[in-house]
Amino acid sequence: MPPAIWKLPVVVILASFLLAGCWDMKEINQLAIVNLIGVDTHKNTDKQELYYQVINPKGIATQAGAPEKATVYTYRFIERLGDQFEDISPDVIPRQLFTQHYQAIVVSERYAKSGLRELLNFKEGHPERGTNVYLLVSDAPIDRIMDSFIPLEPLPGRSMRSIIENQSEMTGRISTHTRMKDLIENMETGQISVFPIITYIGEKSSENSNRLEHIQGTNGNIALLGGALFIHDRMVGKLTKDEMKWYNLLNRKHERFLETLVINGESVQVKTLNTRLMKKLELHGEELILHIQIFANTNLIFNDQKVPTTTTLFNQIEAEFNQRIQKESQRFIEDSRKKGWDVLGIQYLLHLKKGAQWKRLAEDKDRWKKVKVVISSHNKIETIGSLISPYKGE
Amino acid sequence: MLDAVLQKLSLSMDVAVYPVVSSPYKISLVYVSSIVDKNQLLQFVIRPLTEHMPCVTDDPAESFRWCNEYLPAAEKQQASSVQACVEGILAGKCLIAIDGLSTCLLLDTAKFPTRAISEPTAETSIRGPQEGFTEELEINISLIRKRLRDPRLHFEKIIIGHTTKTTSSVVYISSIAADETVDKICSRLRSIQTDSVLESSYLEEWLQETIWSPFPTLLNTERPDVVTAHLLEGKVAILTEGTPTAILAPMTFFQMFVTPEDYYQRAEFATLLRWLRILSFLLAVFTPGLYISIVSFNQELLPTPLLISLAAQREGVPFPAFLEALLMMTIFEVLREAGLRMPRIAGQAISIVGALVVGEAAVAAGLVSTGMVIVVSVTAIANFVAPNYSFGISQRIIQFLFLFLAGFIGLFGLLCGFLLLLIHLVSLDSFGTAYFAPLAPTVLSDWKDTLVRAPKKWMHTMPRIFRPKRKVR
Amino acid sequence: MESKSITAWQMFLLVFSYTLGTAIFLRPGELIFTTKQDAWLVPLWCGLAGTVLAIFWLLLARKFHGQSIVQICLTVLGKKAGTLFGLLYAWYFIHLSSWVVRNLGDFMSATIMPRTPITAFHLLFLLVCTYAVIQGIRTIGRVSEFLTPLIFLTFSLVWITRGGDWNFERFLPVFELNLWKSIIENRQMLAFPFMETSAFLMIFPLVHDGKYVKPFLKGVVLSSLTLSLVTFLTIGILGVVRASHLTYPLFTIAKEIDFGNFIQHVEATTTMFWIFAIFVKLTVSFYCATLALCQLFHIQQRGVVAFPLIWLIAGIALSDHANVVEMMDWDHKYDFAYQLLYSLFIPLLLIAVSWVRRNHVRHGSEESV
Amino acid sequence: MTMLVLIYAAVTFLPMHVFARRGYEKGEIILFFILSTLGLFVWLSILLKHPFSPDTIVAWTIDRFFDLLP
Known part of the structure; x- marks a missing residue:
């Protein structure tokens, strides 16, 4: 057993370490926990307006029954994004910025149109600022969104996040793949990406926390408007909620899909449980054809038919559902083609193909305009609600 | 004359x-x-x-x-x-x-005053024999003889200490125990030059190879059934005159989590209890260090709601987390020591009740955050779970080492502390058996009795790490 | 202390985590940057070349049974030249350890603890390594036996939780790389994880009754497979775009774990488990450096040599390069040539000299050794 | 600078004194001294702002003598 020769100098080194103190030590109550970040261009200068919504811990952790206190504070900076950002925050915020747990980032339409590349580099650059966060575009002036309290949810950042997650769970109009890192990937490969647009209902932002006493739920609140379409890192257009639904279906973004059909005069609502979508790009002679096949098991949520529900009715519903999907998606593809948006990402599919012939086709930038799209869909109704045959009413 | x-x-x-x-x-x-x-x-x-x-x-x-x-x-x-x-x-x-x-x-015509055979105080067990060793060597030997009627059970007599002349006997089963372990122990016992041996722990220090190790490489117990169980597995016991505790060697790290009750309860119940003990060891050693490094170095490990409530709690606390933890833990140690020195009945209760009362008062006075009191009391209670008291003490030493390392450089310090602990454990060996035996030098067949207590039907081979002569039980 | 030996299974684990140590953090990003979505093929043929080198070293070790590379230099080249080449090897191992330590320091300060100077990490980690080295190879073998399953477990947990973002389209178009250009471009991949296993020339004699051939080969082959698997998974989850621009793609994968909205931001703890692999790598290279010096100057106490080396290695790690980019650039240009000297030229020289000397002896011309 | 020399003294002369008292061979103590002085030189080169970097030396030699691969 070698004598403990390493003990003596070790004590010297460790002692000198302990005296030197700890560099990375930051107490919990020295942290300004950021929950929501907003970015907007500052009038016509090249600076940006940055909004940091910081949580007030005492405001949230109050026991039940205590009067509602301000749960968040918004700090506004006017500064160029990239340079010396670290040192301007301490001018105003007395604590160290802790941006690792922020829930969402809201970008104004103006800023989105001018390109987000700088913001993405800024966010990915430092490990403390992540890009695994939902990106939202706001068409209302951004200070109205950042400066208002939201009923029911103490933290506005969390409310935006739950809007997106619930919406994608229930209706499938928004997919959860709308994070900043998805924009990064699509930006480089030239694909299209769609991010939710939110707006503020009401004229004035409700700055005061006693707004939470009012019974009014909808006005003075954030609401989902539609989708913002991005090519590379610029916002180029808007999609309505309805178009968003088709976009998500055709790009395998989500498994949920909701559709109301009218069969022999009465409405029927069908919701898909899991949709599987196959995209195959084929070359027939000189002609490029994109085959899209959709398979779905559906759930009949609302059935207002006067006719007794029999399998024939089901077949009828399924046929109508398939037919509606083919017609509507063709219409959606035509509209977007007119506006010059490669919604199906055909250019990207071309790029993925192997072989010299495909390479030649991929060179021509708007080859995707001349591609014929064939859509076929098959679905099967699996579950119905608790009404086996709806009431007739007479 | x-x-x-x-x-x-x-x-x-x-x-x-x-x-x-x-x-x-x-x-x-x-x-x-x-x-x-x-x-x-x-x-x-x-x-x-x-x-x-x-x-x-x-x-x-x-x-x-x-x-x-x-x-x-x-x-x-x-x-x-x-x-x-x-x-x-x-x-x-x-x-x-x-x-x-x-x-x-x-x-x-000698007749020394002896104590009657009574229940062992330190190692109580709900089920299983209730008789413990006494100070009288003959009585202890008879207790073992009663359980092991095997001609190959040997009692070697060794006199140690030239003034006290205490007789100690090395007990082993010659058909099972490995010869070189027995020879090593006997030679080491005979080579002891001391004047007095009043308690078997004197022998323990002489027998231990590494002086500077907080971990005991010998198991001490007061229960004859534990000694018999270990003898059957090929170990060697040392009984000394005048002390009820017997020493068992060679011992591995995972024997510290074994209580006699494991073998008297059903297999799956015993396995879950053993995992609970391992978990409580990890809790006792790692929680203070982990809490400090999370609260003052990488706060992002906490989920957001917990982070907010902790921030709200620590609003008015004057000390940084590290000092606060040090303060609370020293108070707990003082209370525990006070609990021990009190008369037996009040002892254990005082230390827990005292700790919580002091904790609450400190929180009310705003000196300490509630989270800290929870963490420190969890560590203290997890420390009591250790079946072997000297193992409990080594946990408390490591607790403080990890606290200092975590307080100094956060998770990285905790990582280095864990590595130092692992290297130290792995380098120890007690009488030829690797201290971290069935895990570090992996001996898969022995896992059935260390990490898991397999049902009796499956346990037909002897643990191989103690190199017993007979392979089948 | 060398009498204590390690078992074949421990040897395999040592080789496995030694090769994967820092390579798993640094290599996938660079590979994806150069050979886009076919990056996962490169480690395969690097492993192939590595195995060829491994077989060459095994032959050398078989020829001089029971002697480490330093002792071979002494026996073959005599006292003076032998010590010179032995010192060269000792310097090689010291240089290796300083790279490993520097990579660790950069990783820690770039990801988890940005404000701590990297020397703090270096000194503390080297202290732990010295304690392991002083305890001897038996302890190092057992430590790796306990740690490697932990590392593997954490890896598989991370990949499972990140399954959600998997997307096969990121691999198309497949097999587009032209082999020769990618070999030239990624030659530093051959040098960094695979030529460094020449350090095991020091550890071959320490394996229990000479069973070092099979575990060593298995270790090299399996680690190259794991490297290619990791690159494959990185491309699948992060995508070629992000993976090629990130300094530590593995860390970003751990950072973005989001399992049921509760297990988030666990990157700090997961990387702590991966640092065990770096610990094994550093301990092995540090042990080889100490052993080389001890065998050269016939010293029994490893502590006497190990302890000042902390001081030296931490210094070299700091003074070697200013930043990560400079280091990667040097690594790309010179690493292959530099390590070729130790892994190929000197062993070849040793075999040649020993062959020439045996002819002299057989032809009866006595040559004083 | 003085802090460095102080630590150097603590790290080399204290242990050397212990080794001498413990009766180690001459060779061991000398090697210990050489290694820790080497360490001192490296740290001095860092403090004096032109760091001793073995990699640049290797790069220089490779460029001059053997130009192996592009």
Whole structure:
């Protein structure tokens, strides 16, 4: 057993370490926990307006029954994004910025149109600022969104996040793949990406926390408007909620899909449980054809038919559902083609193909305009609600 | 001869000289009254000498020969040298000295005051035998003999300590225990140069190879059934005179999580309990360090709601997290020590109740955050789960080491602490068996009894790490 | 202390985590940057070349049974030249350890603890390594036996939780790389994880009764497979775009774990488990450096040599390069040539000299050694 | 600068004193001294702002003598 020769100098080194103190030590109550970040261009200068919504811990952790206190504070900076950002925050915020747990980032339409590349580099650059966060575009002036309290949810950042997650769970109009890192990937490969647009209902932002006493739920609140379409890192257009639904279906973004059909005069609502979508790009002679096949098991949520529900009715519903999907998606593809948006990402599919012939086709930038799209869909109704045959009413 | 012996014994209060016959030559008895069985002495020595001794002949040798034959004592011994006589008297024997003769007769009438066999205090178990060892070596040996009626059970006698001369016995089953382990232990015991051995822990320190290790490489226990179980697995036990605790060697790290109850309960219940003990070891060692490094270095590990509530809690706390933890833990240690020193009944309760009361008061006074009190009391309670008390102490030492490292450089310090601990554990070995045996030098067949307590039906092979002679149980 | 030996299974684990140590953090990003979505093929043929080198070293070790590379230099080249080449090897191992330590320091300060100077990490980590080195190879073998399953477990957990973002389209178009250009471009991949296993030339004699051939080969082959698997998974989850621009793609994968909205931001703890691999790598290279010096100057106490080396290695790690980019650039240009000297030229020289000397002896011309 | 020399003294002369008292061979103590002085030189080169970087030396030699691969 070698004598403990390493003990003596070790004590010297460790002692000198302990005296030197700890560099990375930051107490919990020295942290300004950021929950929501907003970015907007500052009038016509090249600076940006940055909004940091910081949580007030005492405001949230109050026991039940205590009067509602301000749960968040918004700090506004006017500064160029990239340079010396670290040192301007301490001018105003007395604590160290802790941006690792922020829930969402809201970008104004103006800023989105001018390109987000700088913001993405800024966010990915430092490990403390992540890009695994939902990106939202706001068409209302951004200070109205950042400066208002939201009923029911103490933290506005969390409310935006739950809007997106619930919406994608229930209706499938928004997919959860709308994070900043998805924009990064699509930006480089030239694909299209769609991010939710939110707006503020009401004229004035409700700055005061006693707004939470009012019974009014909808006005003075954030609401989902539609989708913002991005090519590379610029916002180029808007999609309505309805178009968003088709976009998500055709790009395998989500498994949920909701559709109301009218069969022999009465409405029927069908919701898909899991949709599987196959995209195959084929070359027939000189002609490029994109085959899209959709398979779905559906759930009949609302059935207002006067006719007794029999399998024939089901077949009828399924046929109508398939037919509606083919017609509507063709219409959606035509509209977007007119506006010059490669919604199906055909250019990207071309790029993925192997072989010299495909390479030649991929060179021509708007080859995707001349591609014929064939859509076929098959679905099967699996579950119905608790009404086996709806009431007739007479 | 008699005078020389008395002069050597320096006439302490309890040395008695009793002249039996005084006519032609003096025959006298010398004994230590405190450690001699009086009525046995009266009945078997004094009465026959005074009444039945035939005519007193004037030849001392004749009467000596008579005493030698007719005195009905269990063990007679002739002692010629003064030293032997003195040793005999001090060992509780009574000496018959006849004038004019150089040899004397020693009769064994020793009766040391002993305690009755009672329940072991440290290691209680709900089910299983309730008898524990006592201070008397013979009684302890009988307790083991009672359980192991096997001719190959050996008790080797070794006398240690040149003033106390405590007899300690090395117990092993020769058909199972590995020979080199037994030889190593016996040679090491024989090589001990000390004057006194009052408790088996003296031997423990001599037997331990590494001096600077907080981890005990020998298991101490007061229960004969534990000793028998380990003997059957090829280990060696060391019983010492005057202490109820026996030492068991060789021992691995994972034996510390084994309690005798594991083998008396059902298999799956025992396995879950064993995992609970391992978890509580990890809790006891890592929670303070982890809490400090999360609260003051990488806060992002906490989920957001917890982070917010912790921030709200720590709003008014004056100390940084590291100092606060140090303060609370020293208070807990003080309270625990106070609990131990109190009389047995109040002891354990005081330390827990005191801790929580002090904790609450500190929180009310705003000195400490509630989260810290929870963390420190969880560590303290998890520390009590360790079945072996000396293992509990080593946990407390490591707790503080990890706290300092985490307080100094956060998670990285904790990582280095864990690595130092692992290297230290892995480099230890107790009597030829690797200390971290079934895991570090992986011996898969032994996993069934360390990490998991397999049901009896499957346990038909012996643990291989102790190199037993017999492979099948 | 060398009498203590390690078992074949421990040897395999040592080789496995030694090769994967820092390579798993640094290599996938660079590979994806150069050979886009076919990056996972490169480690395969690097492993192939590595195995060829491994077989060459095994032959050398078989020829001089029971001797480490330093002792071989002494026996073959005699006292003076032998010590010179032995010192060269000792310097190589010291240089290796300083790279490993520097990579660790950069990783820690770039990801988890940005404000701590990297020397703090270096000194503390080297202290732990010295304690392991002083305890001997048996302890190092057992430590790796306990740690490697932990590392593997954490890896598989991370990949499972990140399954959600998997997307096969990121691999198309497949097999587009032209082999020769990618070999030239990624030659530093051959040098960094695979030529460094020449350090095991020091550890071959320490394996229990000479069973070092199979575990060593298995270790090299399996680690190259794991490297290619990791690159494959990085491309699948992060995508070629992000993976090629990130300094530590593995860290970003751990950072973005989001399992049921509760297990988030666990990157700090997961990377702590991966640092065990770096610990094993550093301990092995540090042990080889100490052993080389001890065998050169016939020293029994490893502590006497190990302890000043902390001081030296931490210094070299700091003074070697200013930043990560400079280091990667040097690594790309010179690493292959530099390590070729130790892994190929010197062993070849040793074999040649020993062959020439045996001819002299057989032809009866006595040559004083 | 003085802090460095102080630590150097603590790290080399204290242990050397212990080794001498413990009766180690001459060779061991000398090697210990050489290694820790080497360490001192490296740290001095860092403090004096032109760091001793073995990699640049290797790069220089490779460029001059053997130009192996592009």
